[in-house]
Amino acid sequence: MSTPFTKEMKKDYTILIPNMSPIHFNIAKEVFVNHGYKVVLLDNQGPNVIREGLRYVHNDICYPAQLVIGQLIDAIKHGDYDTNKIALVITQTGGGCRASNYLFLLRKALEKCNLGHVPVISLNLKGMEKNPGFKLTFFILLQAYSAFVYGDLLMALANQTRPYETKAGEADALVAKWTEYLSDCFAHNRGYIGWAMKRNLNRICDEFALIETKKVEKIKVGIVGEIYMKYSPLGNNHLQDYLEAQGCEVMVPSLMGFLYYGADNAITDRKYYGGRFISAKLTQFVLKQLYKVEKMSRQAMLKSGKFTVPIPYTEMKKLDEGLLDYGVKMGEGWLLTAEMLDLVHSGYTNIVCTQPFGCLPNHIVAKGMIRAVTERTKEANIVPIDYDPSATGVNQENRIKLMLAIARENLEKNKENA
Ligand code: SF4
Numbered sequence: 001m002s003t004p005f006t007k008e009m010k011k012d013y014t015i016l017i018p019n020m021s022p023i024h025f026n027i028a029k030e031v032f033v034n035h036g037y038k039v040v041l042l043d044n045q046g047p048n049v050i051r052e053g054l055r056y057v058h059n060d061i062c063y064p065a066q067l068v069i070g071q072l073i074d075a076i077k078h079g080d081y082d083t084n085k086i087a088l089v090i091t092q093t094g095g096g097c098r099a100s101n102y103l104f105l106l107r108k109a110l111e112k113c114n115l116g117h118v119p120v121i122s123l124n125l126k127g128m129e130k131n132p133g134f135k136l137t138f139f140i141l142l143q144a145y146s147a148f149v150y151g152d153l154l155m156a157l158a159n160q161t162r163p164y165e166t167k168a169g170e171a172d173a174l175v176a177k178w179t180e181y182l183s184d185c186f187a188h189n190r191g192y193i194g195w196a197m198k199r200n201l202n203r204i205c206d207e208f209a210l211i212e213t214k215k216v217e218k219i220k221v222g223i224v225g226e227i228y229m230k231y232s233p234l235g236n237n238h239l240q241d242y243l244e245a246q247g248c249e250v251m252v253p254s255l256m257g258f259l260y261y262g263a264d265n266a267i268t269d270r271k272y273y274g275g276r277f278i279s280a281k282l283t284q285f286v287l288k289q290l291y292k293v294e295k296m297s298r299q300a301m302l303k304s305g306k307f308t309v310p311i312p313y314t315e316m317k318k319l320d321e322g323l324l325d326y327g328v329k330m331g332e333g334w335l336l337t338a339e340m341l342d343l344v345h346s347g348y349t350n351i352v353c354t355q356p357f358g359c360l361p362n363h364i365v366a367k368g369m370i371r372a373v374t375e376r377t378k379e380a381n382i383v384p385i386d387y388d389p390s391a392t393g394v395n396q397e398n399r400i401k402l403m404l405a406i407a408r409e410n411l412e413k414n415k416e417n418a
Contacts, residue, residue: 002107005087005119005131014038015087015121015134016075018068021231023158023175024151024255030183031143037134040075045234048074050389056109062098062358063388064228067235069106076115083115089134092124093262096330097361103129145259145290146192150182152254153201153297157208159240160307163249164213174207197293201300209304217415218249219407222343224336225354226362227258229387236354237393239400243352246404251308251348253339256294260313261335263287268326308346316342323372324365331361337369344377350407351380352400357388381406 005013015032019025019041032039053070072088075081090106093099103122110116122129125136154175161171182200185191191200221243229235230252240250263283270280294312301309317326317334319341324334332339340351353366367384374380383403385396 003117003119005121005133007133009087009119010036010133012038013085013087013119013133014040014081015089016072016079016081017041017089018071019043019232019234020228021151021155021255022233023155023179024148024231026179027151027182028144028147030186031140031147033183034143034187035137035140042071042075044071044075044078048078049234052077054389056112057105059389060358061105062226063356064226064232064235064359065098065102065105066389067232068102068228069109071234072106073109073113073115076118077113083118087119087121089121089123092122092126092128094124094126094128095262095265098358099331100128143186143192145293146197147182147186148255148259149197149293149297150178150200150204152256153204153300154178155252156254156301156310157205157307159250159252161208161211161213163218163244163247164216166212166214170211171208174204174211178204198296198300201297202303205300205304205307209306217411218247219350219404219411220251220348221248221350221352221404221407222251222253222340222348223352223354224253224339224343225352225366226331226356226359229354229356231255235356236387237396239352239354242397242400246401248350248404248407251343251346253342254310256290257310257313257316257335257339258332260287260290260294261329261333263290264313264317264326265329265333268329272327311342311346319345323376324369328365331359331365333361333365336362336365337373340366340369340373340380340382341377344373344380349377349379349381349410350403351382352403353382353384355384355386357386357391379410381410 015037017039025041029039029041049070050066052073053066056073057066057069076083090102092103103120107120110118121131121134158171158175165171182191190196223230223239243250266283267280269275298309301307316338319338320334324337326334328334343351355362355366370382381403383399385399
């Protein structure tokens with residue numbers, strides 16, 4: 001019997017949140033703080049995390065589950081928390097893959113280590129589990145959405161600036177400055193809609209454009225894969241840092257793209273399997289409004305004239321035409337293949353595809369689609385990298401180095417042909 005998170009608990013319980021994407025989650029965390037929750041975004045790393053994951057989760061389960069559950073249990077055991085005053089939060093997608101079951105795996109793991117009394121909150125948009133003390137209100141959702149839009153923009157701008165900056169650290173300092181500023185905006189109930197958001201998006205682009213950069217040619221590498229592996233440095237062994245240290249510029253597709261894809265799937269479901277007409281129409285309406293914000297963010301980037309601007313979600317979707325059906329929507333589904341095509345079209349022809357152990361859906365749409373992608377875009381240079389508890393960093397890095405060697409050759413050839 002699981003312990004619900006009650007209204008009384010909201011006052012003095014600390015909610016522990018696993019950190020999937022540092023830039024996005026640092027901003028989004030403040031949304032919950034502003035709505036009266038005490039939250040801690042976890043940053044515990046190291047071998048203890050996966051050790052705890054393997055101790056309490058079956059080793060056949062997918063790697064992100066082992067990491068997320070391991071990180072939570074490691075934090076409880078080694079952090080300075082009163083276990084009678086904490087709650088945990090975990091996402092529940094409600095889709096067909098195992099991400100719907102992480103919640104139950106976590107509860108089982110807690111029981112095994114005599115922590116069954118700790119409430120676990122399901123973060124989902126489908127009303128799958130209700131907790132009286134934790135409600136995703138309209139304003140929380142709206143602010144969280146804006147936090148992710150800002151997060152995507154900051155991530156894209158920082159990634160395109162950091163490798164070229166004359167004074168090291170300026171891009172990261174701007175990310176920190178804007179994270180603080182946006183947190184303050186949200187605390188004062190502003191900056192997350194309309195003209196105020198537009199002004200912030202424009203200012204962010206202007207400030208990044210002002211950072212002095214060197215004109216050097218770098219290898220451009222895109223990162224795709226299962227959502228946790230793609231963003232989480234804990235999951236992908238700090239892949240982005242490694243690539244940047246090897247002299248690359250890194251592009252990671254937007255988190256909003258995944259959220260649009262999740263909502264869009266509800267419309268596909270209605271088309272293929274029936275379902276409530278009204279909820280499909282409502283989703284369509286909401287998506288239209290969200291696309292307006294996506295446009296606002298893209299326009300801010302375009303105006304600065306200095307950055308590679310991501311294509312709109314609806315355009316990205318078209319890239320899969322003739323390759324994959326939109327009914328392929330387990331895990332990252334058709335979106336992952338579309339992201340690879342988009343990266344190649346945008347000049348990020350070298351791609352690392354992060355694949356976690358135990359993830360059948362993403363092996364199909366990632367590794368399984370590499371041949372189709374390279375047939376369509378001859379310049380694509382893609383390497384799938386497996387992540388699991390026994391995979392050594394050295395092995396992963398060696399495979400990435402081979403991909404980078406080809407990338408360097410291609411860069412030289414392009415220079416000669418220019
Ligand atoms: S997408 Fe793959 S790794 Fe992620 S929860 Fe589903 S099966 Fe597991």
